[in-house]
Amino acid sequence: MTDKTPRPAPENGIHPLARPFLWLDKSFARDVISLCIVLIAMILLAVDFFVHRHGETAIAERPGFFAIFGFISFAFAVLMGWPLRALLMRGPDYYGESEDSDA
């Protein structure tokens, strides 16, 4: 209840410490980062075919298991969002308890 209400930050709201990182907002930078991540993922996948590593279970010892399984899992979890949204999403006031009013 005593949590303060938002108040404007100084200097157009940009924090001095954030200044060096404002490039992150550029879409080019984001694309580069995205590409880097995909690249690293592929390198890590590739590495798996060259080293022999110990796995906890049989399936884990298959080369590339973790990278591929991680990719698929993530994609599955995200994509399942579509049917779930269709099934379970309702209006914000579904239960008749508006969150920010005090009545």
Added chain:
Amino acid sequence: MGWTPELGLVLTLVLPLVGALGILALAGKPNLREGATLAAAIALLANVIPLVIMVGDGARPELMITEIAPGLDLTLRLEPLGALFAVTASALWILNSLFAIGYMRGNAEHNQTRFYFFLAVAISATMGVAVSGNMLTLFVFYEALTLSTYPLVSHKGDENARRGARIYLMILLITSLALLLPAVVGTYAVAGSTEFVQGGLLAGAGVGGATIGILLVLYAFGAAKAALMPVHSWLPNAMVAPTPVSAFLHAVAVVKAGVFTMLKVVVYLFGPSIVSGHPAANAIAMVAAVSIVLASVIALTKNNLKARLAFSTVSQLSYVTLGAMLATPAALAGAAFQIVMHAFAKITLFMCAGAFYTATHYNDVSDTRGFGRKMPFLFGAFFVAALSITGLPPVGGMWAKLFLSAGAAEAGAWWALLALILSSLLNVGYLIVIPVRAFFASGEKAAASTATAPPLTILPPVLTATIALVLFFLAGPIYDYVAPVFGGVE
């Protein structure tokens, strides 16, 4: 002549009556009149405390008042359960008197002398119930209590009050005449006396199972003050009384006299050994379990604050009946705890309701929204008492629930456990929700209100709520005090 335990026993009955006479004598002078009430209350407590201590040390002071006829005697004897009841009732009389002064003056009620007079008489009868040495004596005071509280219930004097009071009297007297009296006589007929005997009079007399069953049922429904469904309906109807009366009747005197009777009957007349596991006792315990849940559900639907509290009382009283009928050591301990713990909690709730009414003249649960911030002490006390009723730590009510649950487990009565669980949840739903709304919701009535309750109506509930908190830490001593009665819990 010095104070002796026997004199003390008589004084427990006489002091309130002296107070009553004083009230009559000082009818024209309100301040002195209320002084008489308080003086009598304090004197009574001062008289009860040494008795209670003696009983704790193993003494059982006894005094025969009169022998009506050979074998029919009015005898007073104090034992731990009665001592516990007596000290609870006499302590609460003081606080309730303070509250009554604030309430009656705050609401400019009429006929205050009559009110204080009958309240004092009712206390005397309550004390009589507590110190009765046999069932006949208890029955006499039980009836006296019914009659002396009737003018209190009908205090308002309008058509509604008359109707409520009539139902009150009708149910209580009819059940006691038609069921309780035959039960008492039956006890006398089969056992040759109605003496309260450690270990059970009837257990000692070797009475057969069917007779025990019939008598148990007669007692359970005959002591309608215990408000076991379906003989509970006098209680909501008695809500027409002014709040101090409700507070007193529903927390201390009348209802407690009923369940106390139940407990005494099981412990001293039947004996736990023959009640525990008896089919009739089980059946009554089931009725009690149903009462617990059903009354709570009904309470949930009541918007009138006092009506809700009344049904809450019906539910809570059945705890004691349940414990008495399960009759295992833990269940009986739970029942004894419940008598004390519920007294302090429920009187707090009623006094809060009364203080709220005095301040605002609102009666309904929905009207309390937002008032918590205006009357924090009032609703704080309400919250603490609600916790106690629900059986949550760190308030005294928890011990009652704990021991009753343990008793149910001992008896293997899973349905009793279920009832207790459901009751807790329902308590949260109908009771705790009230202070929550008062504190954390906003209401138009609260926003517009500048009302304040008289200090004398706020102080007593705060005190009783504090005592309810303190009682949480006194469980050990209280248990040790009553344990000799039923042999303790392994």
Added chain:
Amino acid sequence: MTPEIAFLPGWLVQHAPPLLVVTPLIAGVIAAVLPSARASWGIVLAITFFAAAMASFIAMQVMEVGVWSYALGSWAPPLGIEYRIDGLNAGMLLLVAVIGFLCAIYAPASVEAEVAPENRSAFYGAFLICFAGLLGVAITGDAFNVFVFLEISSISTYALVAMGAGRDRRALTASYNYLIMGTIGATFFVIGVGFLYMATGTLNMADIADRLQGLEGDRTVQAGFAFIVVGLGLKLAMYPLHSWLPNAYSYAPTLVTAFLAATATKVAFYTLIRFVFGVFDPGFGFAGLSMIWLIAPLAAAGMVVASFQAVFQSDVRRLFAYSSVAQVGYMLLGVGLGTAAGMSASFLHLFNHALMKGTVFLALGAMWLGFGVTRITDLRGMGRTMPYTSAAFVIGGLSLVGVPGTAGFVSKWALLVACLDRGWWWAVLALGAASVLAFFYVGRVLEMMYLREPPQHDGHAVTRSPAPLAALAPMWILAAANLVFGIWADIPVRLANAAAAAVLGSAP
């Protein structure tokens, strides 16, 4: 026997039993012819006081020493008439005499308001004769003598009831009805006595009892038994032979109602006991069976049905008249049990009922005097307008309901215990039902008195109007007795036990 009381003159002591009866009888005649009603009342007061004193003395004697047999005219029984006082009738004498005295105190207040001036002396005379008759029934040991006194009291009662016509003309029909029924009852009784005389050749009751031994199978005896039971049943208003009673009680002068309610049916009841247990042997098969199959069921039915009737009455004295019928059921139930405990409980209730009904009817009488109360609705606000009378009424009412601390509770307790001893659960049930109904009919009245506003008169609430002291005093004596005997029931219980011992040979 020679009583040993020093402070009374010797002849008085010697001849106490006949004096008890003869004095009021003679005084009654004198009172009736005196021109001044006040003087008549003086005689009544003096005589009833004297009788009460004598009865107390006799009761003490009997309790101390035992049976007191007095041969009238020194003709030794069984040939002569014997006055025989034992535990059973000592209490009855005391009861009748004391109630008579208390009623006498109240008498002028009632008489001056209810009885036409020219009838007042006659009224007092009739009252005394009735009083003498009742005492005579109780005291005599001769079967035919019982009939004589019964008729003396009855006939004077018819007259007394009829005098209520000054207040309500319906008293005349009520009296007439009572006369017919009472006469049928008396006739049945005398026929029964005749049968017994045929079978035994004696009229002395103790003697009949002796000679009846071995005559159990005699049809004459059996017929005599049936006639006596039914005849007395009529007199004591056994359900369903009660229908003379409500009207007689409601329309008689208030004093008469109080007196009759407290004594007349009680004396008839005593006579029934005397014959069933004292003359016949309860061990006789037909007597025992009649107890179980006739008296007990009728008692239970009467308790419940008459109570119902009481609940629905609108005339307040009628209400309590029906209550009396129900209460007679209580007493009969105790007799029907046939045990010493039942007998004792029955007698205990007899005493206590006299106390409570005496209180109630005296209070109602005072209320009639004050406000002309006849209907229940007339009682509105009486708690405020006649506080002391109402308070006494409350005590009587609570006693009637059987609230603990009152005499009514003690006798109901005893009755319940007696029923349970025999294992008669159905009787317990009936008692419970009757108690609940009693609560209803008494509650109805109390509610009217205390929870309703007093009636308006010309736009103002009627003011307080306390009853005269002459009415309050006896009323409160009886009310106090209700309370005292509710807590110290020693005396009535001893009397009741003595009665049980007298007829059954053993006290509970």
Added chain:
Amino acid sequence: MPDLFAQISPAWALFLSGLICAVVPVHTVRKLVMVLAPLAAFLLFLAPSTLGVAGGVTQIAGMDISTYRLDRLSYPFGLVFILAAFLTAIFAWHNKDRVQDVASQFYAGSALGAVFAGDFLTLFVFWEITAIASVFLIFRRGTTASRNAGMRYLVIQVLSGVLLLAGAVMLWAQTGSLAFDEVGLDAGLAGWLVFLAFGIKCAFPFLHNWLQDAYPQSTVTGGVILSAFTTKMAVYALARGFAGEEILIWIGAIMTLFPIFFAVIEDDLRRVLSYSINNQVGFMVVGVGVGTSLALNGAVAHAFADVIFKALLFMSIGAVLMRTGTARVSQLGGLFKSMPLSAFFCIIGAASISALPLLSAFVTKSMILAAVAEEGHWVIWLILIFASAGVLEHAGIKIPYSAFFGHDSGRRPAEAPFNMLLAMGLAAALCIALAFPWGGYQWLYAILPYNTAYNPYTWDHVLTQYQLLFGATAAFVILRLVNLAPHEKLSTILDFDWVYRKLGYGAGVWIGDMAGRLMAHLGGVARGAQARWGRTLGEVFTPGGAVARALPSGTMSIWTAILLGVALVIAYVAA
């Protein structure tokens, strides 16, 4: 002296501070007390020279009570709760609300008390006090939604408490002992009741909704405090009472699984975090279910780490909520520009929960996975791996990305106040320290219940972890690029609570309505019957009625004759 202190449960320090907070109106004093109380508790905690303390032993009402049991299982939980109390006290320094101060102290104290409880009675008492104290952290938000959610929360928590009580007294009746030790489901109904009680607080599937319902409705600081205690206390209780129960493995696996799908589409970040609690606790429950020393170590260690990184995440989102007034994905984005430090700490927390090597979950969760694999539960193992990828989705990426990066919402709120940043910084430092390969994780392992030789930092373990995380992140990048990821929007997502909030409530209303009508009808019928009976009785008994009419003398004579006949018959029969 030390002996004396060794007997005193550290919980009392927090209770005392709660009482002080209740009466002291001065803000600074209160805050100082709140920060110092965990330190005092810590000193008490250190006082016993050896583990295995059983302090506060007493007998009340015939029951053996032990309020302070410090052994190797309760030790790490006690420590991390004290730590959490300390961090949250700093985080809440700016908060001037006395009610929340008191509530948080009692809440933390009772959680600590529950962990140190040596018997069921003590456990029950503290178990319930956690519920009562914590609910104020929800109520104090002051909205209708928070009040209703708080009431539901309270009912469910109380249910957990009374189930625990019921189970405990049944155990008491069966065994004669109230000691809180291994229970097991073999104990029959009693065991199941206790299990259910723990399960509610642990947010087992279908019993979990109080968590997602209430936590997002709590106050800013309340959310942080709530996230630390209740569920971890339940994990402790499970580890104590039901270690090695097979069924827990499956329950835990489902717990790790289903929240992922809800978290994906959930709009409210604090609700996402609530689902994340569910998911993380799932790992611990699996660990408890497996029950080997390694698994239990893993569960305990993961609980330890989870308290800290989950608090960190709640703190950062709490800072956002405080500064912007919302925690909705659909209304946030780009906040790193004005709240860079919060963003940084949030990333640390997110990476920690995602088990990035060198951060805390990496050294703890891997123990559970290893134990599962060791026991041959390969399906479970696969589920857990899948869940690990899922954690990355909702906690590792969604939280920091959608709040601080993503689509710029244009909001430029001020950076969080210093005390919040300090608390976040300390928590972040702990996340790093606990996984520090040279002395950090070794310390953590040393305080675990069992001695096991486990090394998380093998090269193939690090490699596979990176493969998993980057593989998953690659999926995120690609799905964003092709715009296949569903966008969050302001909405309500139905969960199991629909059953009671909508269906149950509706059914209750319907039944109440029907019961009302039924009662009204029955009342009418009864009144009718009463009136009829009254009339009948009246017709029979009133002065003019059939029975009570003044009978003519002739009728009476007939009655007399009848009775005479009866009497004669009786006499005749008898003879």
